[in-house]
Amino acid sequence: SKWDIREKVWDHLESTGLAEFPRPVHRRIPNFKGSLQACSSIQELDVFIRAREVKVDPDKPLEGVRLAALQARKTLLVPTPRLRTGLFNRIVPPPGATKEILRICATSQGVKDYSVPVGLDGRARVDLVVVGSVAVSEKGWRIGKGEGYADMEYAMMVSMGAVQEDTPVVTIVHDCQVVDIEEELLGDHDLTVDYILTPTRIIKTNCKRPKPQGIIWHEAKGYEMLGKIPILKTLRYREKQMGKDVTLQDEHPHLANTTRAAALNKEMAENTQPQAATGSAQMGQHHVENNPLKPRLEGSSTITTVYVGNIPPSLRVSELKCALREFHVTPFRLNWQGAQHRAFLDYKDQITAERAVSSLKGLSLGGNTLRVELAKSQRNKG
Numbered sequence: 251s252k253w254d255i256r257e258k259v260w261d262h263l264e265s266t267g268l269a270e271f272p273r274p275v276h277r278r279i280p281n282f283k284g285s286l287q288a289c290s291s292i293q294e295l296d297v298f299i300r301a302r303e304v305k306v307d308p309d310k311p312l313e314g315v316r317l318a319a320l321q322a323r324k325t326l327l328v329p330t331p332r333l334r335t336g337l338f339n340r341i342v343p344p345p346g347a348t349k350e351i352l353r354i355c356a357t358s359q360g361v362k363d364y365s366v367p368v369g370l371d372g373r374a375r376v377d378l379v380v381v382g383s384v385a386v387s388e389k390g391w392r393i394g395k396g397e398g399y400a401d402m403e404y405a406m407m408v409s410m411g412a413v414q415e416d417t418p419v420v421t422i423v424h425d426c427q428v429v430d431i432e433e434e435l436l437g438d439h440d441l442t443v444d445y446i447l448t449p450t451r452i453i454k455t456n457c458k459r460p461k462p463q464g465i466i467w468h469e470a471k472g473y474e475m476l477g478k479i480p481i482l483k484t485l486r487y488r489e490k491q492m493g494k495d496v497t498l499q500d501e502h503p504h505l506a507n508t509t510r511a512a513a514l515n516k517e518m519a520e521n522t523q524p525q526a527a528t529g530s531a532q533m534g535q536h537h538v539e540n541n542p543l544k545p546r547l548e549g550s551s552t553i554t555t556v557y558v559g560n561i562p563p564s565l566r567v568s569e570l571k572c573a574l575r576e577f578h579v580t581p582f583r584l585n586w587q588g589a590q591h592r593a594f595l596d597y598k599d600q601i602t603a604e605r606a607v608s609s610l611k612g613l614s615l616g617g618n619t620l621r622v623e624l625a626k627s628q629r630n631k632g
Contacts, residue, residue, distance in 0.1 A: 252393050252435055256384045259427055268424060272310060279382030279395055282424040284449030287315025289422055289445050292380070293322075297418045301377035303327065305338070305407070307400060308358060309382035312422055316341070316356035323350070327374060328361050329403050337406055337481055338374060360403040362396035374412040379404065381441065383421045390442040390457025392421060402479070405465045409485050416454055419461070420445040427454070441464050453598040466488075467496045484614040554603035555625035556581070556595040561588065562616035573615060579606035586607045594625060 261277045270281040292298045292315050303325040306316045319326045326341040343355050352362040368374055370589075381400045385393040394400050407413045419441065425448045439462055446453040465485065490496045497522055524547040561570070567586045570593060574580050579602075581595035597603040603624060610622045 253396065255393055255429065255431065255535075256396065256599065259385050259429070262426055263424070266426075267425065270310075276455040277395060279307070279311065279384065279422075279493040281426075281471040282427075284424060285311040285422065287449045288316040288424075288447045289318065291452055292420065292422075293318055295445060297378055297445070298322075298419075303374065304378045304380065305329070305374075305375050305376045305403075305412075307382050307403075307410045308346040308361060310358075311357050312380060312382055315380050315420075315422060317353060320352045320355055327364070327368065327376065329399070330367075332385070337403070337410075340368050341365050359489055374407070374410070376407060376412045376417060379407075379413065379417060379419045381419060381421050381424050381443070383427065383443070385427050385429050385431065386421055386423055386443060386446055388428060388455060389431075389433075389458065390444065390446075390455030391431040391433060391436055392441055392443050393431065395532060398439070401439050401441045401462065402465070402482075403460060405439065406481070406485060408464045408546070411488065415461070418444045420447060422447050424448060425450055433459070438462065467494075467498055481612055481614075483577070483609070483612060485615065487573060490576060542620040552599065554597050556597065556606050556610075557601050557621075557623055558593045558595060559591065559621035560609070560618050561591045561593060562618040562619065563588075563591065565616040565618075567593075573610075573613065574606075577609040577613075578604075579609050581606070 257276075260274075260280060263275050263280050263282060264273070268282050269275045269283065270283055272278065272281065275281065277567060289312065298304070298318075301324060304315075304319045305327040306312050306319060308328050316326060316328065318345060320341065327338040328341060328405070329337060330339055341355050341361060343352055343364055347355070355364045375461055381404075382394070383392050384395055404413065404419075406518045412585050421443045428446060428448065428451075436459070442455075442457045442461055444455055444457060446455065453569050465482075467486065467489075558570070565588070567584070567588065570586070571580075571584065574584075574595070579595075581598040585594040585596070587593060595603075595606060597606060607622050607624060610620060613620050613622070
């Protein structure tokens with residue numbers, strides 16, 4: 251299995267003294283002795299020489315590639331760790347940066363100190379992708395650390411048009427990480443590589459297996475993954491609007507009896523209501539809409555309000571309502587204040603409101619990432 255191969259590689263690196271900081275290398279993209287030497291050979295590749303925009307994962311053994319890209323004055327994109335706050339950071343060294351400053355920019359601390367975020371609307375055009383691996387075969391089959399982030403990053407880049415079918419993918423590993431891998435272990439979501447760089451070799455894989463053509467939603471680990479990677483919510487919403495099937499793994503009929511699916515069905519029944527027949531509010535108007543099927547909350551003790559800010563001037567209330575229905579967090583009342591670039595969503599209890607905050611956080615509409623949080627002042631209604 252993939253996990254057997256990972257364990258063998260990690261154990262071998264540790265037992266032979268090849269492992270480098272951070273340690274232990276288990277459950278990581280392992281750093282190894284000779285990683286800088288392996289990284290330096292990327293400067294010999296035509297695909298690197300021609301590239302203007304290079305995406306390099308933030309793993310420690312790829313530090314030398316990040317430095318090489320900066321020294322060659324290429325645009326360097328580094329994915330945000332675990333994609334928590336977005337997709338990329340673009341590394342921007344200060345004017346007149348010395349070699350020492352560039353070395354700092356190539357480290358994880360430099361990514362924090364010298365970067366600006368690049369969102370889905372950032373128009374990235376990546377010419378070369380560099381990923382870490384736990385194991386790789388000479389045919390180009392790749393095994394990561396098992397969390398799927400490199401595969402997801404690539405699929406997201408496909409979805410946003412940042413990479414093309416012929417965009418080359420490079421990985422940096424120790425020679426002992428080049429092993430035989432059965433193709434049967436690979437799934438449609440697994441990323442393959444075109445070049446393998448080790449301390450002693452440059453391997454061109456001539457891999458013909460197609461790379462992922464976008465996010466395979468029915469294989470995604472559903473709402474758990476959407477919660478971990480907020481930017482996925484925006485991508486899923488956009489692809490749904492384009493008519494694509496974005497049914498998640500835990501939304502399929504054979505899983506309908508699971509606890510999560512049952513909870514979602516209940517939530518949809520409670521919160522998802524038809525759009526009001528009165529239509530959309532015009533831009534700039536102060537607009538309060540009550541759900542006609544729930545005009546009052548008789549006997550309810552508390553209304554919890556969610557604040558939605560950073561709404562772009564071009565956004566219509568109908569577009570926000572569409573997004574709320576898509577995420578199954580329709581409020582019983584919506585207070586639209588488009589001229590102030592904000593809206594307030596009223597929910598019948600705090601649990602439902604907090605679920606809305608969690609679902610909408612990180613969502614981008616009209617080019618802006620919405621600011622979503624519980625409102626500072628809560629209104630009570632007996």
